[in-house]
Amino acid sequence: MQLTVAHLKRGQRGIITDVSSIYIPLKLLEMGCLPGNYVELVQVAHFSDPMYLNINGTHLAIRKETALHIFIEIL
Amino acid sequence: MSKQINVALIGNPNTGKTSVFNALTGLNQKVGNYPGITVEKKEGICKLPRGVKAHIIDLPGTYSLNASSLDENVVIELLLNKNDKDFPDVAVVVSDVENLKRNLLLFTQIKDLEIPAILVINMADRMRYKGISLDIPHLEEQLNTKIALVSTRKKNGIVELKELISNYKDLSTTPCMNASEIDREYFDNLRKAFPNQLLYKLWLVITQDVNFGKTDRNEIDAVANFKTKTKADLKRLQQKETIKRYQFINNTLKKGQTIDLNTAKDLRIKLDRILTHKVWGYVIFFVILLTIFQAIYDWSSVPMDFIDSSFVSLSEWTKNGLPEGAFTSLLAEGIIPGLGGIVIFIPQIAFLFLFISVLEESGYMSRVVFLMDRGMRRFGLSGKSIVPLISGTACAIPAIMATRNIENWKERLITILVTPFTTCSARLPVYLIIISLVIPEGRFLGLGYQAMTLMLLYLIGFGAALVSAMILNKILKIKSKTFFVVEMPNYKLPLFKNVVLTVIEKTKAFVFGAGKIILAISIILWFLASYGPGDDFNKAEEIISTEYANQNLTEDEVNEHVASYKLEHSFLGITGRAIEPAIRPLGYDWKIGIALVSSFAAREVFVGTLATIYSVGSDDEETIKNRMAGEVNPILGGPLFTFASGISLLLFYAFAMQCMSTLAIVQRETNSWKWPILQLVIMSGFAYLIALIAFQLLK
Structure with a gap:
């Protein structure tokens, strides 16, 4: 099974390997959600949704349904 | 005319772009709208060295030149249209030192448009604290630009920035990449x-x-x-x-x-651990809200009493100082009490805007969005709906405009439809005056009953918004893609200047916007109340003196009877009594009826209207509140404003859709008349029903 941002645990880091662009808005890419950049799960709300991430130094929150389409390797 | 150059301030949200704008322009700024759309347009004038003047325009924040909202579209439209009168001679791209990487994306796009661009690196005072060091000459060379290191907090770098702007002709327009x-x-x-x-x-x-x-x-x-x-x-x-x-x-x-990450100290992590905590996060949010409402109540009572009594003296002074006549009476009985009814609420409204702007400026609002998203989704809303719902406590109009950054159309539409339920500042005057009349003053656990009633009314507003959102979510069949991306900016101590400017600007807009309507309505009401048709009105003195001929009344008492008889038979009285049967079951008399009807222009007119109606013909020096307390129920006797009729009125105002401007903005944002009409009918019908039930149960 391929790992996604939704699999990260709090405090864990990963490297983005791919994003499925149909499900990911351009805005998220522009904020740094691109292959090769690191991603860290900073905080989660109830049921891990939404997820508060640090992507490449940018802090942002996305919903779990979006997180499922960002593929990563866990560090 | 002296030379004037056009400067556009562009940047990502949360980079302190507005602080730079405020630092450059100070009080020389004005806020309007872009023609034809409701996007806010901020512009100002800045004096540059050597007598050059700059016309500065603060464009909406955007992450790139690929627009995904109406606000962002404004930026692109301006930058692509060389014929626009605001087309910039120079673009000042504001970035934040901590997010330079992301901010530069927009900068490189602007460079590709071959517009002369200056890069402002803002919040430079945080560099040492964050362990960041920059090689400015290298960056300037790579990016083909000039850089200004600015700290609006420490007031550094603004002079240098002005110098760079005035020398904009020296800037290279070569793109930095292909x-x-x-x-x-x-x-x-x-x-x-x-x-x-x-x-x-x-x-x-x-x-x-x-x-x-x-x-x-x-x-x-x-x-x-x-x-x-x-x-x-x-x-x-x-x-x-x-x-x-x-x-x-x-x-x-x-x-x-x-x-150097070793020297970087991060307050963010520590604060976020508590403020976005699964339990404490919510507790803190609730405590903050409670504190705000208590503070609005406690802090504003002194200035409000002062304003109230000042207007009474002003009215009295006008009456005694000017020669008697229709004009003096219009001034003393129509315009002054009507204006008093709006000016009195400036303290509260200013405090409300103060708190909202502090929450926004500090970065806390994004945490609330994060905390609330999942819960709000259950009601068919988005975490981002919390910003419109909270700013709806100031005014529904900017709140409905703030729904634009909700990416999902269904969530956005539901937010637009339910936002008018939140207690806007126009309801506040009505609530305050009625609460002070019908709710006792005592305290329980340090919280005043009156403040608690107010808090309850706000909660009812939110509750109504959520419940109706849930119903709409079930009914509306709209499929749209969900994208939810919200930046979590770093915590910042709000800049005093920014907060003050926001408070002044918003309060001014509220007072002048509402003031115009109130002035007009006061004049119309005064006219309708001071003139009437037929003998009943014109021969009131004779009628009264025959009626009370054998009762030995003093002159004052006779005058009072004449005045109230006149009012009852004036144009206003006749209209009021025509609608009275419809509102009597709610516990109101015809005077309240008039105030209700005029409230459909804007809710805050209610108090001014009552003030005008009650002051016509009355001679005594009284505050609005005492006049209302002295009103007698024409049928039941006893005071008109009882607990039952008061609660009924409060609930009516909580639910009814009584704001033409909101309806207009909903029409604009949804591009259809269907939604505003539905809002008007359903909300007001529901308000009538609830007020009816409340009065019948409590009386």
Whole structure:
């Protein structure tokens, strides 16, 4: 099974390997959600949704349904 | 006329762009709207060295030149249209030192448009604290620009920035990278088809629906004799472009920026651990709200009493000081009490805007969005709906405009429809005056009953919004993609200047906006109450003196009877009594009826209207509140404002849709009359029903 941002645990880091662009808005890419950049799960709300991430130094929150389409390797 | 240059301030949200704008322009700014749309347009004048003046325009924050909202579209439309009178001679791109990498994306796009651009690196005072050091000459060389290190907090760098702006002619317009490399063949074809157009401009036009007059997208497709791209292809190319830009930025920053993580201290982590905590996060949010409401109540009572009594003396002074006549009476009984009814609420409204702007400026509001998203989704809303719902406590109009950053149309529509339930500042005057009349003053556990009633009314507003959202979510069958991306900016101590300017600007807009309506309505009401048809009105003195002939009344008492008889038979009285049967079951008399009807122009008119009605013909020096307390129920006897009729009125105002401006804005934002009409009918019908039940149960 391929790992996604939704699999990260709090405090864990990963490297983005791919994003499925149909499900990911351009805005998220522009904020740094691109292959090769690191991603860290900073905080989660109830049921891990939404997820508060640090992507490449940018802090942002996305919903779990979006997180499922960002593929990563866990560090 | 002296030389004036156009400067556009552009930048990502949360970079302190507005602080830079405030530092440059000070109080020389004005807020309006872009023609035809409701996007806020902020512009100001700044004096530069050597007698040059700059016209500065603060564009809406955007992450890139690929628009995904109406606000962002404004930025692109301006930058692509050389004929616009605001087209910038120089663009000042504001970035934040901690997010330089992301901020530079927008900068490189602007450079590709060959507009002279200055890079402002803001919040430079945080560099040492964050362990960041920058090689400015290297960055300037790589980016073909001039850089101003600015700290609006420490007031550093503004002079240097002004100097750079005034020397804008020396700036290079060479792009810092070549975007056409993402698809050489396609871009070559474009160039051949439109040799006179800037290539990157064409690309921006193709990838989004910008309406900028000369070359629109369809025209490009029609002229192009080469293979055009599908939407999916274009998106893939935009992704490629973004990656390419980041490669360039990473290379530039590799040498130009070093970050020593060991010296970086992060307050964010510590604060977020508590403020976004699964339990404490919510507790803290609730405590903050409670504190705000208590403070609004406690802090504003002194200035309010002062304003109230000042207007009474002013009215009295006018009456005694000016020669008797229709004009004096219009002034003393119509205009002054009517205006008093709005001025009195300035303290509260100012405090409310103060708190909202502090919450926004500090970065806390994003945490609330994060905390509330899942819960709000259950009601068919988004975490981002919390911002409109909270700013709806100031005014529904900017709140409905703030729904624009909700990406999902269904969530956005529901938010627009339910926002008018939240307690806007126009309801506040009505609530305050009625609460002070019918709710006792005692305290329980340090919280006043009156403050608690107010808090309860706010909760009822939110509750109504949530419940109706849930119902709408079930009924509305709209399918739309959900994208939820919210930036979590770093915590910042709000800048005093920004907060003060926001409070002044919003309060001013509220007072002048409402003031115009109130003034007009006061004059109309005074006229309707001071004149009437037929003998009943014109011969009131004779009628009264015959009626009470054998009762030995003093002159004052006779005058009072004459005045109230006149009012009852004036145009206003006749209208009021015509609608009385419809509102009597709610516990109101015809005077309240008039106030209710005039409230449909705007709710805050209620108090002013009552003040005008009650002061017509009355001679005594009284505050609005005492006048209302002295009103007698014409049928039941006893005071008109009892617990039952008071609660009924409060509930009516909590639910009814009584704001023409909100209806207009809903029409604009949804582009349909269906939604505002539904809002008007359903909300007001429901309000009537609830007020009826409340009065019948409590009386």
